[in-house]
Amino acid sequence: MTTFENRILHYMEAGFPILYLNTFEEGKAREAILSTFAGNLGRTTILEWDGTDRICDICTGEVQYETTNYALADVLDDRISIQNSAAGHQVMILKNIDTFMDDPAVIARLKKMAERINSGLLDATIVILSPILRISKEIEKYITVIEMDYLIDSEIQDVIRNLAKANDKTIPDRLIKEYANAFKGLSEFEIQNIMQLILSQNEEITKSQINLVFEQKQQMIKKAGILEMISPKESLDDIGGLENLKDWLRQKEKVLSDMEGAKAFGVDMPKGVLIAGIPGCGKSITAKAAAKLFNIPLLRLDMGRLLGKYVGESEANMRKAIELAEAISPCVLWIDELEKAFAGIGGEGSGAEVTTRLFGSFLTWLQEKETPVFVVATANDVTSLPPELLRKGRFDEIFYVGLPDRDEQRKIFEIHIKKRRPKDLQSIQIDKLLDCAKGCSGADIEGIVRESVERAFAGGKQVLTTKDLQEAIKNTHPLSEIMKDTIEKMQKEYETRKFKNASH
Numbered sequence: 421m422t423t424f425e426n427r428i429l430h431y432m433e434a435g436f437p438i439l440y441l442n443t444f445e446e447g448k449a450r451e452a453i454l455s456t457f458a459g460n461l462g463r464t465t466i467l468e469w470d471g472t473d474r475i476c477d478i479c480t481g482e483v484q485y486e487t488t489n490y491a492l493a494d495v496l497d498d499r500i501s502i503q504n505s506a507a508g509h510q511v512m513i514l515k516n517i518d519t520f521m522d523d524p525a526v527i528a529r530l531k532k533m534a535e536r537i538n539s540g541l542l543d544a545t546i547v548i549l550s551p552i553l554r555i556s557k558e559i560e561k562y563i564t565v566i567e568m569d570y571l572i573d574s575e576i577q578d579v580i581r582n583l584a585k586a587n588d589k590t591i592p593d594r595l596i597k598e599y600a601n602a603f604k605g606l607s608e609f610e611i612q613n614i615m616q617l618i619l620s621q622n623e624e625i626t627k628s629q630i631n632l633v634f635e636q637k638q639q640m641i642k643k644a645g646i647l648e649m650i651s652p653k654e655s656l657d658d659i660g661g662l663e664n665l666k667d668w669l670r671q672k673e674k675v676l677s678d679m680e681g682a683k684a685f686g687v688d689m690p691k692g693v694l695i696a697g698i699p700g701c702g703k704s705i706t707a708k709a710a711a712k713l714f715n716i717p718l719l720r721l722d723m724g725r726l727l728g729k730y731v732g733e734s735e736a737n738m739r740k741a742i743e744l745a746e747a748i749s750p751c752v753l754w755i756d757e758l759e760k761a762f763a764g765i766g767g768e769g770s771g772a773e774v775t776t777r778l779f780g781s782f783l784t785w786l787q788e789k790e791t792p793v794f795v796v797a798t799a800n801d802v803t804s805l806p807p808e809l810l811r812k813g814r815f816d817e818i819f820y821v822g823l824p825d826r827d828e829q830r831k832i833f834e835i836h837i838k839k840r841r842p843k844d845l846q847s848i849q850i851d852k853l854l855d856c857a858k859g860c861s862g863a864d865i866e867g868i869v870r871e872s873v874e875r876a877f878a879g880g881k882q883v884l885t886t887k888d889l890q891e892a893i894k895n896t897h898p899l900s901e902i903m904k905d906t907i908e909k910m911q912k913e914y915e916t917r918k919f920k921n922a923s924h
């Protein structure tokens with residue numbers, strides 16, 4: 421029996437009336453309930469209501485009750501009237517009930533059932549399966565929330581060892597440790613399934629099969645829908661300029677690559693960095709290059725996807741995102757456009773309230789986190805960010821990224837020309853380009869190179885010339901021209917706030 425199954429059984433045996441399994445993996449939680457009673461089904465009936473018009477015995481498929489109006493209250497009424505019988509314990513799984521959680525009729529019946537269970541009149545356990553945590557105040561005290569915990573390292577190692585043994589295979593300890601590390605963040609079911617697959621398909625277990633684990637992790641993150649796992653291709657060498665910021669990241673890399681040594685030396689666990697500044701000047705590319713430098717997964721948090729439509733849903737999603745990131749740690753958690761996520765804090769209306777609460781839980785986590793989740797938050801406009809976030813102790817450092825100077829522009833031109841036309845780089849007079857590229861951002865420069873290469877190709881040319889690039893510059897309206905006022909305002913703002921300059 422798995423740890424999770426053991427916990428379910430323990431709560432049921434102890435007579436807890438309502439268990440709330442808060443999980444995205446409804447199917448797996450349901451499987452766990454079934455296997456909890458696998459050897460014991462003579463005394464337990466497992467019933468399920470999934471939001472349709474009937475209650476079924478999920479072991480026999482028998483319909484136990486039918487309603488014509490899909491009303492959960494009617495279903496519960498039917499259950500309340502059931503007397504304890506020789507049929508033994510009834511486990512009543514309720515799925516898709518989120519929309520009913522505000523219904524006073526449903527709440528009253530759940531309360532009545534819970535009271536009957538508590539007083540021994542009803543031999544049953546209600547199990548609510550839902551990815552969303554919505555609990556009405558009236559029944560709060562009858563509900564026990566069970567999260568499908570992630571396993572700790574030694575538990576994962578045990579799962580691997582036991583499965584290997586059951587399959588008559590031996591895996592060296594060193595490899596078990598590597599597998600356990602890769603499995604971190606997956607549920608016990610997923611670990612068992614993947615490991616079983618690996619064991620059954622391969623005579624000898626090697627390191628190369630670990631790839632399957634990473635694929636599964638990507639799946640898991642995709643399914644949860646809040647985080648996106650990105651495989652970064654960009655390295656620090658792909659960033660022109662921003663030397664201060666790059667040096668700072670290199671120092672953090674030293675800490676992250678030897679956490680134990682750093683801790684023993686008295687170094688604090690790195691929290692992360694806020695990179696603010698002008699659009700198209702390398703904030704996102706730096707977030708990606710940081711993950712590549714640290715050699716850890718990059719998870720992008722889309723704040724838009726986090727906001728749910730039900731009360732408590734956004735917070736639950738935030739908690740889930742943090743849990744996922746912690747389970748997968750060490751990792752970089754990239755929060756893009758931070759200002760969009762937390763705009764409207766402290767305002768009025770329910771939307772603002774949700775944002776304020778979300779912000780509060782994010783801040784607490786950021787302040788207290790002990791796990792190696794390195795946060796890289798990027799923002800264009802910090803003026804709309806709440807001051808609490810900018811206070812010392814939240815991030816290890818706040819950097820300001822401005823428009824590249826002439827030297828930085830040179831490097832950016834070189835990087836992008838080299839990427840596309842390495843052979844032509846020598847013959848291109850970059851100084852001439854710089855003379856007419858004043859105010860161009862990194863993104864502008866990339867656009868110039870991209871466009872000129874395409875034109876040269878379409879024009880049947882064999883090489884890219886300085887002239888091609890100059891033509892493209894002429895057709896470009898640099899960012900500093902388009903956003904002149906905003907950029908000047910931003911620049912002043914960052915200077916007053918004394919953010920560290922990412923460049924020098």
Ligand code: ATP
Pocket residue numbers: 658659660661662698699700701702703704705706798799800824832835861862863864866
């Ligand atoms: P936004 O705020 O609009 O998201 P950003 O600051 O995050 O902008 P990036 O997405 O990092 O900008 O940059 C856009 C593109 O411009 C990148 O893909 C990269 O190729 C190029 N670029 C920007 N700055 C640099 C730089 N310093 N060195 C090399 N390339 C750069």
